[in-house]
Amino acid sequence: MKIIVCVKQVPDTSGKVAVNPDGTLNRASMAAITNPDDLNAVEAALVLKEQTGAEVIVVSMGPPPAEGMLREVMARGVDRAVLVSGREFGGSDTYATSQILAAAINKIGVGPEDIVMCGRQAIDGDTAQVGPQIAEKLGLPQVSYAAEIKKDGDTLTIKRMLEDGYMTIKVKTPCLITCIKELNNPRYMSVNGIFECYAKPYEIFDYNTLKDDPLIDPSTIGLKGSPTNIFKSFTPPQKGVGMMLEGADKATCDKLAGILAAKHMI
Amino acid sequence: MKNMSNYNSAAIEEFNGGIWVFCEQRQGKMMPTSFELISEGRKLADELGSKLYGLLLGSNVEGIAKELGGYGADGVYVCDSPLLENYTTDGYTKVICDVIREYKPEAMLIGATNIGRDLGPRCAARLHTGLCADCTHLDIDVPKYKDFLRSASTLAPAMIDSIKEDDRNLKMTRPAFGGHLMATIICPRFRPAMATVRPGVMKKAAFDQAKADACQIIKPNFSLTEADLDTQVVEVVKAAKKMVDLIGADVVVSVGRGISKDVEGGIKLAEELAEVLGGVVGGSRATIDSGWLSADHQVGQTGKTVHPKIYVALGISGAIQHKAGMQDSECIIAVNKNESAPIFEIADYGICGDLFKVTPLLIEAIKAAKAAK
Amino acid sequence: MDFVLSKEHQMLRKMYREFAENEVKPLATEIDEEERFPTETVEKMAKLGMMGIYFPKEYGGAGGDVLSYVMCVEELAKVCGTTAVIVSAHTSLCCAPIFEHGTEEQKKKYLPDLLSGKKIGAFGLTEPNAGTDASGQQTTAVLEGDHYVLNGSKCFITNGTVADTIVVFAMTDPKAGNHGISAFIVEKSFPGFSVGKHEKKMGIRGSSTCDLIFQDCIVPKENLLGQEGKGFKIAMMTLDGGRIGIASQALGIGEGAIDEAVKYTQERVQFKKRLSQFQNTQFQLADMHTRMQAAQYLVYAAAMKKQNHEPYSMDAAMAKLFAAEAASDVTRRAVQLFGGYGYTREYPVERMMRDAKITEIYEGTSEVQRMVIASHLGVK
DSSP states (O other), X not given: OEEEEEOOEXXXXXXOOOBOTTSOBOGGGSOEEEOHHHHHHHHHHHHHHHHHOOEXXXXXXXXXXXXXXXXXXXXXXXXXXXEEOOGGGTTOOHHHHHHHHHHHHHHHXXXXXXXXXXXXOOTTTOOOOHHHHHHHHHTOOEEEEEEEEEEETTEEEEEEEETTEEEEEEEESSEEEEEXXXXXXXXXXXXXXXXXXXXXXXXXXXXXXXXXXXXXXXGGSHHHHOSOEEEEEEOOOOOOOOEEESOSSHHHHHHHHHHHHHTTOO | OOOOOOOOOOOGGGOOSOEEEEOXXXXXXXXXXXXXXXXXXXXXXXXXXXXXXXXXXXXXXXXGTGGGGGGTOSEEEEEEXXXXXXOOHHHHHHHHHHHHHHHOOSEEEEEOSTTHHHHHHHHHHHHTOOEEEEESEEESSHHHXXXXXXXXXXXXXXXXXXXXXXXXXXXXXXXXXXXXXXXXXXXXXXXXXXXXXXXXXXXXXXXXXXXXXXOEEEOOOOOOOGGGOOEEEEEEEEOOOOOOOGGGOSEEEEEOGGGGGGXXXXXXXXHHHHHHHTOEEEEOHHHHHTTSSOGGGBBSTTSBOOOOSEEEEXXXXXXXXXXXXXXXXXXXXXXXXXXXXXXXXXXXXXXESOHHHHHHHHHHHHXXXXXXX | OOOSOOHHHHHHHHHHHHHIIIIIHHHHHHHHHTTOOOHHHHXXXXXXXXXXXXXXXXXXXXXXXXXXXXXXXXXXXXXXXXXXXXXXXXXXXXXXXXXXXXXXXXXXXXHHHHHTTSSOEEEEOOBTTBSSSTTOOOOEEEEETTEEEEEEEEEEEETTTTOSEEEEEEESOGGGGGGGEEEEEEETTSTTEEEEEEOOOSXXXXXXXXXXXXEEEEEEGGGEESSTTOHHHHHHHHHHHHHHHHHHHHHHHHHHHHHHHHHHHTTOEETTEEGGGSHHHHHHHHHHHHHHHHHHHHHHHHHHHHHTTOOOHHHHHHHHHHHHHHHHHHHHHHHHHHTHHHHSTTSTHXXXXXXXXXXXXXXXXXXXXXXXXXXXXXXX
């Protein structure tokens, strides 16, 4: 049994983020981290590994420096890592990315007992689209927003969160699951794990490795192949100095409520 | 494993089936975001000179369809089946994609609920089209889009002016990088252009009964069998409102020494304000030391450090130990009788006044603003 | 000479730091106030291999090196001096002597549980009348057939109340002075062993410090560690290694105090300026940082020498002497930079100052370190 986990290296957007004078984001001001939801997916896979002895393989699409992140994931107990990397893949939107990752997963192979796991959403793109789109390209049933996973033979019973409650869903392997932070507390790297991780199998899939997969067509990958394009990007106005509102009566409060409403804060 | 979809897009010109809005319902009740999106969709349809249709899936849901007309829908496609009673990715994706292939809408909006964000990408992948997630602003008309940029961005005026006026693509603007960056996305080469739209952002139009009565109900042919469903919904459970803890809360309303003349009253006001903003109550160290609030409410150096979207400080002076616990909140609102209280140095909005007088007025003002949306 | 950390060491530091921030720091004030041993933290550290870092996998260790262990103690100490010394005493003072001087049977019997953190270790050398003058051991061990009978008491034993396995020193031949001291592996379940009062201390208050009492305590013959009469040598060699651990603890405490002071002085405003804008603040912090950086090089160098099986006794002594005195100095200055707030228990620097002091005293006082260094210089 294999569990294939998709992970992404992202800038840490949750801390302080600097904006350049020209209004663009200062990407160097953000540390590179493993996407938080993806660590929940890795943890879920490792828990299943402890229960079933499955092999856990982690896949990531990114530039060569992402190897460091993949080694950190292997230091938590993951058995094998694959980096999908190539100039041809650059500039891909979620659709194109999901095709490339699906092709990589096809190359690793998805058997009847296998599970593909993803984090729900990456903190840079914030789309939450790649997981479901990979599932579609692999022809696998998907369950997203997983807050609890139980395995019994080939059937998984999953608590799938809604805003005001949850659905309990049963699905058979092979399938794809997207994980949220409520699912578990990701383990740290261990001392043993760190000393073993550089000896574990690590390979790079590039364009040549994947080009024979029907999903990989130059017209459907990379910047040129992406159905969506960025028309404009911009930074919202920065938080300025605070303002003292005039007075302390109904008009003052109405004004404040109006400001909050305009900013979609209420 | 099922056959992979290989839908080849028809030519863009063939997609003139109007603007569609997927109208999510749960347990036979329409989600509020459906009305927001119909209202917004109406504006976009008018700019394009197209029609606006709702798309409603469920079991025995025809009765809730016409209401969508009252917010601007020309018609509603209703797909009714017992197999659609509960949302399943497979069932809904199959029906929606089959119907889209037949009627060819040029764009489709989906509310970015937990369900919408599961459904949208699966459909977009099957239809080989572009999807933009969690949009907060939609435009077709470029002049209107330029106005939006002028108020909502830090782009230089010259850069905004230079945008070509003839682009008629749906311009979908959404936050990325945790909200630090905004991106406007277009889907120029494929149709329908799809967007999941953040609930609670678009304004609901005024309801028009006559339009609701005139709303056309269309029942497309579709096929859906048990064999099409790969997941089984065992149960749908509505959870009781769970205890929100300070650290995860989106809104924190804290009280300080300023409530001393009427501790119970002050805490009650804070609770009401927290309720209306959707948050929890916190306290400065003074309130915990005096026994007015239990220790788990404490915000500050020896309490908890919070970074909510909104932090309201009522009657808190803002000493350094308190600031340490909340200074990174996104929006800080302070109410204090003393205009030189240090809290005003870090507040985004400050009101110098008696919290017992100001807070009730603020609660009413916020209730009114929410109702107006 | 390569001052660049390997990829693995960089990963280790990252993990230790995250662990310290998320799991250890939130408890630091509480365990100090309540004088509580953080059992839950030890369990978490055990799972990550932190209770047996530089021992080989064949005995259940994590297969790391001495530097990995030093970095662990350092990162823990930055947020909590107590948690750091729990790991240090367990590793250097109990696991190490069993690993270095034990028979194969003893290693196989005791190391797996110790290195996996299932059991906690301690070191029983100090007695009421034998502190710096460790050779004045009064605990006796008399061989009676297949076992030794131990009588006497030890004091100030770190991890004493929670330890399952203790390396204990006693006189097997009272007339032979230093050459009459032997080492034993004692299990807390041995009859005649008990634990005395928990010492109330100035700092590292969550660390369990107590007396060990031996009243006709029966220790099987097989639990003699090393040869009879070689105990003093084993104790001194063990303390050499332990000094590196304590030096790391001092290093971390000092570095943690600097981090807190840097943060605070950038927030606190007086005379309409942030404290960090005053030259005095800047100069103080510059001095503090330079001292701790120098300490770090001494500590890491001693660790590398031990790792490479080179003589490291003098290096360990220099590292501990310098790091401990630097930590006391740096933490005192940190409290001063915080002013009144630094004296309150709301902020952690007063705890760091209290924690730093003991590093100048235990596992060989600074005076002892000076004796060791002078003797290595050949100064008689």
